Amino acid sequence: MVKRVKMTEKKRSRTHRSRANSGRSLIIKLIQADYFSTYRSVSDVVSELEKKGHRFDQGHTSTDLLRLTQKDYLVRDNASGNWQYKKGTVDVPTES
Numbered sequence: 001m002v003k004r005v006k007m008t009e010k011k012r013s014r015t016h017r018s019r020a021n022s023g024r025s026l027i028i029k030l031i032q033a034d035y036f037s038t039y040r041s042v043s044d045v046v047s048e049l050e051k052k053g054h055r056f057d058q059g060h061t062s063t064d065l066l067r068l069t070q071k072d073y074l075v076r077d078n079a080s081g082n083w084q085y086k087k088g089t090v091d092v093p094t095e096s
Contacts, residue, residue, distance in 0.1 A: 023049070023056045024064040031073055031092050039077060039084035 026049055030036065035048065042062045049056055065085050068074045072090040076083050 021054065023054075023060055024067065026052070026054055027061070027064055027068060028073070028092050031068070031087060032094070034087070036074060036085060036087040039086045041082050041084055045085070 042058055046058055046061050069076050072088045073092050074085045074088045076085050
């Protein structure tokens with residue numbers, strides 16, 4: 001015989017990790033620090049993040065750069081055969 005147990009306890013809410021060190025938020029910090037005043041490649045950005053102690057895959061970094069380009073925080077150019085990113089026309093909102 002199987003005994004059924006009633007769930008009387010509330011489900012514990014999942015703890016969410018801070019997004020303060022996500023790839024996208026770190027790239028936003030680079031934009032705010034004028035790192036993108038000249039064109040930068042994906043590998044340049046990955047290298048800069050590694051210098052600061054953060055390791056991200058080039059594919060993930062490329063996706064984050066694309067999302068920020070879609071919001072006009074960055075612009076990109078493919079003149080050299082590789083996408084290069086530069087500060088865009090819209091300023092990144094600062095945290096309150």
